[in-house]
Amino acid sequence: STDSPIAAPTPTPRASSAPASRSACASAAVAHADRTDAMLAFTGDKRFLVSDSGDAFLMYQVKGASWIVLGDPVGPSEAWSELLWAIRARADAAQGRLLLYQIGLRIVPIAIEMGLKLVKYGEEATVELDGFTLETPEMRSVRKASRVAERAGAQFAVVPAAEMPAIMAELHAISDWWLADKNHAEKSFSVGRFEPGYMAKFDCAVVRIEGRIVAFANVWGTPNRQELSVDLMRHSEDMPQGGMDFLFTRLMLWGHDSGYRNFSLGMAPLSGIEARRLSPTWSKVAAFLFRHGERFYGFAGLRAYKEKFRPNWTPRYIASPGGTSLLRGLIDLQALVSR
The missing domain is CATH 3.40.630.30 (Gcn5-related N-acetyltransferase (GNAT))
Structure with a gap:
């Protein structure tokens, strides 16, 4: 060099x-x-x-x-x-x-x-897991939503990659319903897609109601425990209110207990003030990136949603x-x- x-x-x-x-x-x-x-x-x-x-x-x-x-x-x-x-x-x-x-x-x-x-x-957005807890005033909205899901009978588990074949058909059905309901097609390159061979490589966080899976997210974790995150996050028609907040908070607590340092919530688009300052060329393509350029497209793309978890940006x-x-x-x- x-x-x-x-x-x-x-x-x-x-x-x-x-x-x-x-x-x-x-x-x-x-x-x-x-x-x-x-x-x-x-x-x-x-x-x-x-x-x-x-x-x-x-x-x-x-x-x-x-x-x-x-x-x-x-x-x-x-x-x-x-x-x-x-x-x-x-x-x-x-x-x-x-x-x-x-x-x-x-x-x-x-x-x-x-x-x-x-x-x-x-x-x-990245949440520091050392000392992460729901029992603070700043986490009140997340805590409240999670407890709504708990009262509806939500139970959390992380299914090891080795056990994924046993639940793959159930997850596939949820994924197909979610894509149709959101009018989404699978993406590629910058996000994962529901493909059994790919899904089977990772642990999977699931939310169950009376034994049925109603939401899932495949779990990404680095071997040095520096970072934990999720890729695909999908849910069924009968996921209870607060179900995704419940999944996130329980996975963060699981990550903390497992020794992970940070949890990545993925990207959020530029705020309105910043967006108005963009060049005309950039403005033409910003809408596409904000919709499709991050892993959490679909329902958790808003900065306000991620802000609830008090992340670092x-x-x-x-x-x-x-x-x-x-x-x-x-x-x-x-x-x-x-x-």
């Missing part, structure tokens, strides 16, 4: 897109991740660029002329610059445009060094060459997510 801000390191990382290679990269995500969104490596719809040392990689996909990188690289941060310069070199060689999607603050200096323009499109960015390249890249991203 080099210290020069205008010269890229020699791109030595290797690309992986074959199924066997994808599986190996996904397994590496589990071994090295400190963020739960690394689990998106298991969805089977991405390519990977692996560091020369083999202990770090980034996830990406090519759509049209756009080379779209999802999130921060996974693995030791010392390899991140190498990986990002390498994907830049590959995109340039293919006369493509590079788009870094959902990147965090640690990537910002590298993106600036690469000459990319940054746009803040939202913030991630951290900015997330999109980086691109700027101008019309941003708009064209986001159009390709929409096609990738919605396919």
Whole structure:
């Protein structure tokens, strides 16, 4: 590598897109991740660029002329610059445009060094689990909603991944009803989808009423216990009032007892004041991102909902060459997510 801000390191990382290679990269995500969104490596719809040392990689996909990188690289941060310069070199060689999607603050200096323009499109909500409790005045609304569900007979459990086949048909029926009720189609790339092989890789939080599952969320957890989160969250027609608050709070308490440090509630869109300051180009695509660009699309996308859990908010960015390249890249991203 080099210290020069205008010269890229020699791109030595290797690309992986074959199924066997994808599986190996996904397994590496589990071994090295400190963020739960690394689990998106298991969805089977991405390519990977692996560091020369083999202990770090980034996830990406090519759509049209756009080379779209999802999130921060996974693995030791010392390899991140190498990986990002390498994907830049590959995109340039293919006369493509590079788009870094959902990147965090640690990537910002590298993106600036690469000459990319940054746009803040939202913030991630993270709850510290050390000392997490419902018994505070600030948690009154969540506590009240959870107790409504409890009085309706709601019971919480985390089903281990090894036991998922026994409940898969029940979960599938709930998922199908939820998608139809919300008029949603399954998404891809930046979110998971209900596919039995994918679901069976993770533990699953469930809410039961009289033995029947009425809500579920597949659980993402990093091996170092740094972060816990969920991917798909779906419920049946007869989920009791307060059921999702009940699921979240019980999972956070379970995470605390299991030694996890943080719980990620995912992204929230820009607030109204910030949105009004956006450039015209960005405004055209903001609505799509706010609907589909985060894991919690459907019913928990509002910042106000996540604010109930008193999280810390951290900015997330999109980086691109700027101008019309941003708009064209986001159009390709929409096609990738919605396919």
